[in-house]
Amino acid sequence: MFRYIVKRLLWLIPVLLGVTVLVFSIMHLSPGDPAKILLGPKATQEALEQLREELGLNRPLYIQYFTWLGNILTGDWGRSLQLKREVLPLVLDRFKATAILTMTSIIIATVIGVISGTVSATKQYSWLDRLGMLISLVGFCLPVFWLGILLQLFFGLKLEWLPMTGMYSPGSEGNFTDLLLHLILPSLTLAAGAAAVIARMTRSSMLEVIRKDYIRTAKAKGLSQSVIIYRHALKNALIPVVTVVGMQVGFLLAGAVLAEMVFSWPGIGLLMVNGILARDFPLVQGSILLVATSYVFVNLLVDLLYVLLDPQIAYD
C-alpha cells in the first residue's frame, strides 16, 4: 500500500505541471499581443515596450513559463486588470463561496443518491425502483441552468418561500440562517445531476453485493432484512460509491459556474467568466489554476481514501 501511495503522490508532479502549462498557455495561445491585452488598446508604444521588458515577454517562452511558475509558487499571482487588485486574495475569497456551494450540494446529492439507490436495489423491479430510476434519468439529463431557473420560478417567484439570487440579503452579511436560506436553491440545482449519478452507482453496487454468499449466509442465519442491508451490505456496497462521490466533488466544483450564473452566487466561476468576457487574463488564469489544482487534490484524497477502504486496489 505504501508503494501505491508514493506512486500516487509522484503522479501529482506531472499532473500539476501539465495543469500549469495549460493555464500558462491560455494567454499565449490567445490571438493578439499579451502586452496589448494587459495594457489595453490605448497603450503607447513605449509603455508596451516597457511592459514587455518588465514581464520578460521578449524572452523565450520556456523562460517566461518558469518565471511565471516561480511567481505562482511564491504567491505572486499577478494583478487583475479589471478589478485592479491582487489576484490571489481575490480568487481565494471567491473560492470560499464556491466551496460552500459545492460541499452543500455534494452532501445533499450523497444523501439523496445513497438512499434512493439503496431503496431501488432492495426493491428491484418494483414500482419504487422504476420511479427512482426514472427520476434519476431525468435528474441526469436536466441542464443545470434550466433546473435552476425552474426552482427560482417556483420557490422564489411563485411561492416566495426562498430568495432567488445572491448569497446574503442586503444588510445581513455573515448571518448563518440567511446564508442557509440563500443556499437551498443553488445547492439543490447543482446536486440534482450528482444525486442521479450516485443513485445509479449505489443501486448497481448494492445489487452486486446482495448476491454475494455472505449476504445469503446472513439471510440463512435469520437476520432481518434491515440488519442485512444496513449492517452488512451497505458498508461494502458504498466502497465504489465513494469514488463516484469524490469525482462528483470535482465536477461540481467546476460545474458550479452554471448555478452561480443563475443565482448570481458570488463564486469563483462567475469571476472567471466575467474575467474571460473582459479579457482579464491574470484573473482568468488565477481562477482556473485554483479550481484545477483543488480538483487534482480532491482526486488524490479520493484515491487515497479508496485504498484505505479497499486495500486490494493498491495491489492491482
Next chain:
Amino acid sequence: MEPEREQATGKVLPRGRAWSEREEKTEGMWCPVLRRLWKDKFAVLGAGIIVVIIGLAVLAPVVSPYDPNQVDLLNRLKPPGTEGHLLGTDQLGRDVLSRLIWGGRVSVAVGVFAVLIAMFFGVFLGLIAGYFGGAFDIVIMRVIDVLMAFPYVLLAIAIIAAFGPGLVNAMIAISIIGIPYYARIVRGSVLSLREKEFIQAQHALGSSNWRIMFRHLLPNVFSSVIVAATLDVGWMIMAAAGMSFLGLGAQPPTAEWGVMLSNGRQFIRVAPHLSLLPGLAIFLVVLAFNLLGDGLRDALDPHLKE
C-alpha cells in the same frame, strides 16, 4: 476495396465467397441489434424525438413560421397561445417557435459536429496508442491523463478563454474535452483485440499496420464507439448551450437555445416562457439521446442488461 489486397488476404477463400461472408457478418450483427432496439420502447421514444428535432432543424427554412430574427416591437413579450405566435414572442417581438426551430438547427449541428471531431481524433489516438503501445502509448495516454485532470467544464472554459468566446470556439472546446473519452474506449478495446488470433493472422499474412488498424481493429471497436457517441451528442448539445448561457458560446442575436435561455432570464417575471421553452428543448434532446444510447448499448450487448 483494392482487388489485389483482397486477393492477397482472401487466398483461402475465393473472392466471391469472401464478399458474401462479409455481408452475412454485417447483417448477422446489425439485424438482431435493430430488432432488439425496436422492442425497447424507451429507445424508440428517444429515436422518435431525435427524428422530429433533426427533421425540424433540417427543414427550418420551410417549417419555421417567421424569420427567427424578424423584430416586431408592437408584439413584444406575448405569451404562448397568442394568435399568430403559437409559443409567444420575445422581448423584441421575435417569434419564439421560429427561434426554437432555428436554434435547434444550431444546437444540433454543434452537438453532432463536436462529437464527430472528438470521435475522429479520439479514435485515431486510441488506435495508435493501443496498437503500437510503447512510447506512443505512454505519450498519448499521459497527455490524456493531464487533460482529464481538468474537470471538463473548466477545460472548456479554459480553451474558450484562450481562443475567445464564440460559437465555433465553443464547439472546438467541447470537442477537445471529448477526445480523451473516445481515446480511452478505443485503446482499451484495441489492447485486448490485438492479441486475438484474427489479428495475429493478419500479421502472418503480411498486412500493413495501417490496414490492420483501420480494416480489422476499427470495425471491432465500432459498436462501443457508436454507443458512446450517441450518448455524447446529447451532452455536447447541453455543454454548447451551457457555454452560450454563460456568454462564452453563440452570441446574440443568434437563435441558439443557450442564448435564448440566457436572454429570457431577464424577463423571467413577465415572460417565463422565454427561458422555460429553450430549456425544455435542451432537456428533451439530451433525454432522447440518452434513451437511444442506453437502448443501443443494451441491444448491442444483451448480457449487459442482466
